[in-house]
Amino acid sequence: MNEFTFNTRFKRALKGESLDMVPVCSVTQTGTVELMEMTGAYWPQANYDASKMAALALGGHEIAGFENVRCPFCTTVLAETLGCTVAEGSIDIQPYVTDFPCKKKKDVKNISVPDSLLESRRTSVVLDAVGILKEHVGEDVPVVAGLVGPAGLASMLAGMKNYLMWFVTNPEVVEELMGTLNEACIEYANGLLERGADAVTLIDSEAGPDIIAPQMFETSVFPLYRKFCREVTGLKILHMCGDATAVLDSLANVGFDGISIEEKVSVSFAKEIVGNRVRLIGNVSPSDTLLAKGPDEVMIEARACLEDGIDILAPGCGLAPHTPLENIKALFRARDEYCSL
Template identity: 50%
Template sequence: MKEHRKEYRKHVGNSFEREIPLIAGMEGPLTLFTHLVEVKNCLIWGIKKPDYFNVFMDICTEICIEYANSLFDHGVDALCIPDGGLTGSRMMPSSTLENSIKPFYKRLCKKVKGPKILHICGDIESSLKTLSECGFDAISIEEKVSIRAAKDAIGDRARLIGNVSPSKTLLFGTPDAVKAEAKKCLLGGVDILAPGCGIAPWTPLANIKALLDARNEWYDEKN
């Protein structure tokens, strides 16, 4: 990571280092859980064997805490934690999120010593209130989630990040389409403008630049 930090500084220059954060990515405990036992078992245990579920969540959470703090020790400014889409799917009961996931997310947020961003794919509107009570500094949403509904659910407990479509708009759209969708997100009240998920390979650089230009134009017009 220290070598990556040097490479990063070489490209952005010391004068921009404070303006451009170095954000690392790390899969969350629920995703690690599904890698170890498969999604099917994770879902079944969450409903029928919560004790099994909690044992695995405990182990996976501690692994994530240790790795996350190592990343901060090596110089990252913030950590983005994509944790699958189970919490936003109809397969995961809300009781499992509340009773068997939320406590471990709260532990992770308490013990990790730096800014934490949670990203979960899919329509997680019904889960946002619970997720925002875990202690994450920000929550990243994709374009399936209404910004207005997300803001209402989260309140001031976390910053909202998103949610320009990375495929329909950034990958296949035009710079003008990117700007239009980006400004719609800002008008809706998103705190940090960003793609709704990872940027796809072959996304035109002109479209990525249009995303930044839209943000700058928006705030220039406001001021």
């Protein structure tokens, strides 16, 4: 009999406490076509119906084996709620933004957090799905809910071209927009935690060094993250795509419990940078390895992550919809072999 439940192991890992084995989780999206076929919960409906969202998320745990459940499966929930036009996508394409409200700098003044933020068409579905998931798994399995952060939302509401241009020519405009969006993130994150999420993942790759200069991050984004971490009352994880190495030292001081990193970041070097200030999650490549290679290659890459000291073994980003189920299960074989030595 295991000493720890999945939830206990997950939380102890994020706190840096002793464990019997490294958790294998996904703090990013877990929906795949195989899981849709096996659960009967397909995109795009599973992005807009709470019971289908919960069913597909449960498939990630009960069928694929992840030691947590995670929803939603797309990044457009808050973007649509705050004014973007979104296409629903298809069975293997996530919802995506087709139009945005901040076409000119003056439009930023019109963006505000609606009083009904948590009752919107999109947020209410995710909140209901979190409630369903928590009722189903109880306290034994961690429920992780994702949301896009202030920089990612700003790039959606203003369009990427404006987001990047204004950061250089009118940084105060982007800062004003992100400040408003950060308030929405805080309210939504707390709502998710109140409905039963054990942790939230803030997805904010547009704040990373692959998109903006580290100096811009320090002056414009870092203070927003500090506020988010102060005011969100639960376990908090940041996911940042790309090579986040240049801002890892700052991120370790923000207040997040974990940082989810892509394969572009060296786990061993990252561990040297962050020390014991924050835990690292990742970073098996979701595209180059989990999608495109076989179980043996997945096990090799997962084993390298474990040897380098990863705190929670996970895909380095959201799963591609056509990721083979056998490749996901190879993560657990690698962990079990490693931890049995």
